[in-house]
Amino acid sequence: MKKKIVIANWKMNHDFYETTSFLRNLLKILLDKKINHKKKVIIAPSFPFLQISNQILQGTAFSIAAQNVHQMENGSYTGEVSASMLKSIGIQKVILGHSERKKYCYETNDILLKKIHISFKYRLNIIFCVGETFFERERKEQFTVVKNQLEETVFQCSSEKMIDFIIAYEPIWAIGTGKTATPEQAQKMHKYIRTLFIDKYGEKISKKISILYGGSLNEINAKNFFSKEDIDGGLVGNSSLQIEKFLKILSS
Ligand code: PGA
Numbered sequence: 001m002k003k004k005i006v007i008a009n010w011k012m013n014h015d016f017y018e019t020t021s022f023l024r025n026l027l028k029i030l031l032d033k034k035i036n037h038k039k040k041v042i043i044a045p046s047f048p049f050l051q052i053s054n055q056i057l058q059g060t061a062f063s064i065a066a067q068n069v070h071q072m073e074n075g076s077y078t079g080e081v082s083a084s085m086l087k088s089i090g091i092q093k094v095i096l097g098h099s100e101r102k103k104y105c106y107e108t109n110d111i112l113l114k115k116i117h118i119s120f121k122y123r124l125n126i127i128f129c130v131g132e133t134f135f136e137r138e139r140k141e142q143f144t145v146v147k148n149q150l151e152e153t154v155f156q157c158s159s160e161k162m163i164d165f166i167i168a169y170e171p172i173w174a175i176g177t178g179k180t181a182t183p184e185q186a187q188k189m190h191k192y193i194r195t196l197f198i199d200k201y202g203e204k205i206s207k208k209i210s211i212l213y214g215g216s217l218n219e220i221n222a223k224n225f226f227s228k229e230d231i232d233g234g235l236v237g238n239s240s241l242q243i244e245k246f247l248k249i250l251s252s
Contacts, residue, residue, distance in 0.1 A: 004226055005166065005210050005233035006250055007042040007065065007127060008240030009095065019049040023056045025243055037250040039233065042127075044095055047081055051089045065093035065127060068101060071114035083122035094119055095235075097129040097153070099172045109152035116153060120161050127166040127235070128154055129214070130193070134173035142171070143192055150196060159201045166210045167193060168235040174215025176237060183224045183231070186213045190230035219248030226252055 014022065023043065029035055044065040045053045054064045070080035086094065096115050101107045107115075112128075119126050130149045132142040146169070154165070169189050171181050181189075190211045197206035213225050214235030225231050239245045 002210065002232055003038060003040045005040045005042065005212060007044060007095075007166075007168070007212065007233070007235045008246060009044045009067065009098070009214070009235055009237050010046065010241060011067070011100070011237060012046060013241055014045060014049070016049060016052070019045050020052060020056060022243055023053055026246070027056070027060060027062075029243075029247065035247050035251050039250050041250065042093060050086070050091055054090050063093060064091060065095055066091050066124075067095050067098070069094045069096070069115055069119060069124065071111055071118055073118065083118045083124055086124060087122045092123075092125055093127060094124045095127045095129065095168075097149075099129065099131060099170060099175060109149065112153045113156055116157060120157070125164045125166070127168055127212075129168045129170050129235070131170040131172050131175075131215070137171065137173065142189065146189065146193065147196060150193070155196075155200050159205050162197075162201055162205050162209060164208075166212060168212045168214045169193060170214035170235060172215075176216070178216050180216040180221055181213070183221075183228050186225060187228040187230055190228070194230050217249070219245045219252070222249045222252035 041062045042065050043053060043062065044067050050064060050066060057064060066086050069083050069086060070077055074082050097112045116126060130146045132145040136142055136145045174180050193211055194206055197209050210232040211230060212233045212235045213231050217225060217234040217236050218239040222234060225234060236249060239249060
């Protein structure tokens with residue numbers, strides 16, 4: 001059975017002190033075996049703290065992801081961070097297509113496809129977010145919306161690139177709102193996404209793709225989500241900011 005994956009997406013939270021003390025405490029508690037968990041854990045801190053976070057987690061089973069990468073190789077893009085820069089400090093993973101980046105930074109599927117290509121070029125493993133808005137779900141368009149998002153981005157890529165690929169299904173209306181999809185709604189979408197991968201890349205590859213749920217996942221509801229067949233873990237925002245809550249999610 002595939003190991004469940006839990007990703008902490010810290011967004012624009014935690015300064016240097018908070019980041020480093022969180023990670024040190026987390027390791028200490030887990031190494032003291034006070035918490036029994038079998039999840040693969042990925043932490044996505046802010047850009048300035050990627051390197052120190054990576055150093056703290058060196059030699060452990062934990063890994064670090066960047067929350068974004070720019071689509072161009074290098075050049076005059078003030079304030080941006082390139083894939084080669086991430087790679088040069090030992091970062092192996094990147095989150096792409098988060099709905100907050102689409103909303104506030106106007107990332108389109110065209111831009112995301114470029115980000116996917118540059119991430120492949122620098123061998124960054126991708127965590128790719130998809131999901132529908134509240135109105136799209138009200139109009140019962142959620143499946144078409146997610147299919148289009150995948151077709152215009154990930155499905156433009158060949159099957160050999162799909163190793164270690166992670167999809168995060170994050171219904172936009174559930175992110176940071178306290179409203180979650182029900183585990184059944186999420187399972188239905190995850191199964192649908194899995195079927196799309198089977199149609200595109202075949203059974204063998206699709207089985208290796210991890211599909212995580214994100215959107216107000218917390219220490220209380222995580223267990224119900226993780227018990228579903230096609231839910232391979234979670235992408236957690238708010239509830240990953242406090243160590244106690246995050247540990248409870250890990251042991252769910
Ligand atoms: P949330 O965020 O858990 O705070 O809803 C999830 C995410 O945006 O990845």
